[in-house]
Amino acid sequence: MLRKLVKKYDDTLAVRGIDLDIADKEFVVLVGPSGCGKSTTLRMIAGLEEVSEGDVLIGGEDVVDVPPKDRDIAMVFQNYALYPHMTVYENMSFGLRLKRFARDEIERRVQNAARILDITELLERKPRQLSGGQRQRVAMGRAIVRDPKVFLFDEPLSNLDAQLRVQMRTEIKKVHQKVRTTTIYVTHDQVEAMTLADRVVVMHHGLIEQVGTPAELYHKPATRFVAGFIGSPAMNLLPCALEEASGGLRARLSDTIAFALPAERDARYRPHAGRPGLLFGLRPEHITDPRPPLRPAQRSFEVPVDVCEPLGMETLLHFTVQGIDVCARVDPAAGAPAGSRVTLVADLNHMHLIDGESKKVL
Amino acid sequence: MAQARASLRAERRRALVWSYVFLVIFAIFFLTPPLYMLITSFKTNAEISAAAAPWWIHQPTLGNYVELLTSPTYLTFFRNSALVSVLVVAITMAVSIPAAFALSRMKFWGSAALATGVFLTYLVPETLLFIPLFKMFVEVHELTGIELVNHWWVLVLLYPTLTVPFCTWIMIGYFASIPKELDEAAVMDGAGYVQILVRIFVPVALPGIIAATIFAFTVSWAQFLYPLAFITSVDQLVLPVGIITTLIRGDVFTWAQIMTGALLGAAPPLIIYAFLMDYYIAGLTAGATKG
Numbered sequence: 001m002l003r004k005l006v007k008k009y010d011d012t013l014a015v016r017g018i019d020l021d022i023a024d025k026e027f028v029v030l031v032g033p034s035g036c037g038k039s040t041t042l043r044m045i046a047g048l049e050e051v052s053e054g055d056v057l058i059g060g061e062d063v064v065d066v067p068p069k070d071r072d073i074a075m076v077f078q079n080y081a082l083y084p085h086m087t088v089y090e091n092m093s094f095g096l097r098l099k100r101f102a103r104d105e106i107e108r109r110v111q112n113a114a115r116i117l118d119i120t121e122l123l124e125r126k127p128r129q130l131s132g133g134q135r136q137r138v139a140m141g142r143a144i145v146r147d148p149k150v151f152l153f154d155e156p157l158s159n160l161d162a163q164l165r166v167q168m169r170t171e172i173k174k175v176h177q178k179v180r181t182t183t184i185y186v187t188h189d190q191v192e193a194m195t196l197a198d199r200v201v202v203m204h205h206g207l208i209e210q211v212g213t214p215a216e217l218y219h220k221p222a223t224r225f226v227a228g229f230i231g232s233p234a235m236n237l238l239p240c241a242l243e244e245a246s247g248g249l250r251a252r253l254s255d256t257i258a259f260a261l262p263a264e265r266d267a268r269y270r271p272h273a274g275r276p277g278l279l280f281g282l283r284p285e286h287i288t289d290p291r292p293p294l295r296p297a298q299r300s301f302e303v304p305v306d307v308c309e310p311l312g313m314e315t316l317l318h319f320t321v322q323g324i325d326v327c328a329r330v331d332p333a334a335g336a337p338a339g340s341r342v343t344l345v346a347d348l349n350h351m352h353l354i355d356g357e358s359k360k361v362l
Numbered sequence: 363m364a365q366a367r368a369s370l371r372a373e374r375r376r377a378l379v380w381s382y383v384f385l386v387i388f389a390i391f392f393l394t395p396p397l398y399m400l401i402t403s404f405k406t407n408a409e410i411s412a413a414a415a416p417w418w419i420h421q422p423t424l425g426n427y428v429e430l431l432t433s434p435t436y437l438t439f440f441r442n443s444a445l446v447s448v449l450v451v452a453i454t455m456a457v458s459i460p461a462a463f464a465l466s467r468m469k470f471w472g473s474a475a476l477a478t479g480v481f482l483t484y485l486v487p488e489t490l491l492f493i494p495l496f497k498m499f500v501e502v503h504e505l506t507g508i509e510l511v512n513h514w515w516v517l518v519l520l521y522p523t524l525t526v527p528f529c530t531w532i533m534i535g536y537f538a539s540i541p542k543e544l545d546e547a548a549v550m551d552g553a554g555y556v557q558i559l560v561r562i563f564v565p566v567a568l569p570g571i572i573a574a575t576i577f578a579f580t581v582s583w584a585q586f587l588y589p590l591a592f593i594t595s596v597d598q599l600v601l602p603v604g605i606i607t608t609l610i611r612g613d614v615f616t617w618a619q620i621m622t623g624a625l626l627g628a629a630p631p632l633i634i635y636a637f638l639m640d641y642y643i644a645g646l647t648a649g650a651t652k653g
Binding site (some may be wrong): 046047048068069073074075077078079081082083084085094095098099142146 | 544546
């Protein structure tokens, strides 16, 4: 659907060549830090931004030279962009009225969308009489009534408070399950991306880092950026040296901590032994308190605790390796006061090894 | 704590007292002349020239009002003024709303320079313009035979040179305050430029448009120099100049009629202000421009 898409602003490249295929009825989320080009990409799909190079295809048809109104796309904006002088009904029907739909058809579609979004009783109100969440629903309603080929969402939940955001997230998911329209959703919030998407597109510096299902991104990140970006608390990334040891490879993290790697990783990592600048990655939930019996890939080690953060369901322990803060998720009962020494277990079945130069996961 | 609050209250009271003092001074300063005009308009010319008690009316009379409102000349001035003002407002709005929309939303080559240029033209005073304009009109007359002086409608051509730049500038400011997403949403909904302007921008920027209307009307109603320079026939004159030229005969000032005429002439802008101001403030307080 997107072919080598490029956006230049004068000399700066905002989007540096993107290839992406999106299936019919799919919910795809573009996620990345601010300035990564995700919004620009969305706006190029919408036709609000000119395409510098490359193609945008919708339903197999190149739409680069097609004006936005003929692309059959609906968009939901971050600040809702409701027409302040129109009622909710007029807001939702504006696009249909411009396209000269019959009055009863408009009525049918607006009522249907209002029912899906549960805003039937708000139809006669003006936007200023609505709360943030209600305005967001109306903005979605305006998109739904159009029955377009594609929905575009540009950070639609950023203006809502945390609690409402979680609620509306579920709402959006439900709406998508009801109307099943192809959706492209832009956000900087990786939790939103993971919870909503069929597939997530992680962008960084105007390029796609990785495309995959939420589970793929989480368990098999392709690059250092994805490994660090997806997941909260973030994956622990530590410089390491890959050494030959008796009977296999060993990852040395510090003078005192070195893990013998599982035998099944041997073939994969052996070519990189001795290479400088390697990073060892392990998520906090794979560093736990010892829960015997120890499985073959688990390695125990002992460290002094810096900070202990009880969250109720679990406890986060922070400790330092080579000056870098490392986080472990342990059972609440295994919480230990700062300064005390604890024994922890690292599950190397879930480890990642990242090449410092190419930033690729090996 | 209580002490701090008390001193805050005292400070607030002091500020209020001072603002009232200055408001009263300004009110007296600005309201005395119209009040004096009102008093004078109820006097006979004889009583005025006696100059006995300027702030008191000994023999109140409505004669001045009756005389002016039945005088065909004065009513002609009134009609000319009204026609000119209404037409100028219409022309101004028809030009400056689309112009402001283009300058604030369509980024084309030189649009920023053009927007500044529009405002700069407003800074050129009419005292500098009327002689070259006169010369131009003479040339046009010689070339085409169309006489561009001594007709009331000539003013309809002239006044927009004063009103269009300023109104365009006001509207650019108003349109710029409308969030960009609003027109983008309209674009996605399938609206073209004209539809965005008519169905989104004009309703949303109504307070600004009303402010511009009030300005254009006031300027055209009160304009003095252009009619004085371009029009000499009595039946083509507008109010401000008409009152001066017809009610001052030689060196005789008929003060009572002059005051009455000026007072009656001030009524229409006042009525329009009163009517549109309500609307204007209603529009503002409704927070209409917040998406």
